[in-house]
Amino acid sequence: MAVAAVAGQPDESPDPRPVLELRGIGKEFGAIRALHGVDLEIFPGEVVGLMGDNGAGKSTLVKIVAGNFAPSHGEMRFAGEAVRFNRPVDARAVGIEVVYQDLALADNLTAAANVFLGRELKRKFGPFSLLDHKAMAARSLELFGELRSETLPHNLVRQMSGGQRQAVAIARTRLSNAKLVMMDEPTAAISVRQVEQVLGLIHRLKEQGIAVMLISHRMPDVFAVADRVVVMRRGEKRADKAIGDTSPEEVTALITGAKEAA
Structure with a gap:
């Protein structure tokens, strides 16, 4: 395993450097070119919407950043240091967390148990260790408070709304002091009220200086919470624009190919 970890202690002042830099990222699976020449920067406290149709390359790009795939070409830097991940645990070690669409929660456990799943706190009693x-x-209560969520540690996940489940998944990322959280379709298949809760959670992460990559097909959600929108099509980045400099109509045209680039 070869991973370049972030060196030194974090500075208390705002860091002007991108938390994530991608330069010329490409990925081939045999004869299939999934990504070609992708450049991307995300800064601390910035929300970037990643949009594109199925097969546009979004998932492949996310999996490269998360350590599931190694890029075939290009360079990735995190917090100013060159990195190359061989496993997802390598990405997590430097501060990258992913909240997948299925959330990977255990329905039969409490919110607190899910937050600490696989990272349980223990205490010693002689030769024994107890949870x-x-x-x-x-x-967990502190984390839910930071996110301004009404979720309580003893709540069972199977009894939670979609918004509460997202709060549990996001709280789990805060255990490792993540610098970048990538969220895969967090508002899919939930009610309008729960969508507002999830967008509020994204705002909380932004307020705490955490960079967020929001992968979504929902145009209103991206325009409500993102600072920039990046559009992928056929494995290439076709646009990278501030939300205030574009429109849902332009983004739709870029996604469908009615407009080649912007």
Whole structure:
């Protein structure tokens, strides 16, 4: 495994550097070219919407950043340091977290148990180690408070709304002090009220200086919360524009190919 970790302690002042830099990223699967020459920057506290039709290359790009795939070409830098990930755990180690569409939650467990799933806190009793449920509940409550979510540590996931489930998944990313959170279709198949809750959670991450990549097909959600929108088509980046400099109509034209680039 070869991973270039971020060196040194984080500066207390705002960092003007991009948290993520992609330069000329390409990916081939045999004769199939999934990505070609993708450049992208995301800054701390910035929300970037990643849009494109099925097969546009969004998923491949996300999987490269998350450590599922290695790029065939190009360079990736994180917090100013060159990185190359061989496994998702390598990406998590430097501060990249992914909230997948299925959320990967255990319905039969509480919110707190899901937040700490695989990273449980324990305390020693002589030769024995026991789960520290009190400490995990207290930390979970702090995280839900930071996200301004009404979710409580003892709530069972199977009884939660879509918005509450997203809060649990996002709280889990905060355990590792993530610098970049990538969210895959977080508002798919939930009610209008729950969509507002999820967009509020994204705002909370932004307020805390965390970069967010929002992968979504929902145009209103991207325009409501993103600072920039990046459009992918046929494995290439066709646009990278500030939200205020574009429109849903232009983005739709770029996604469908009615407009080649912007």
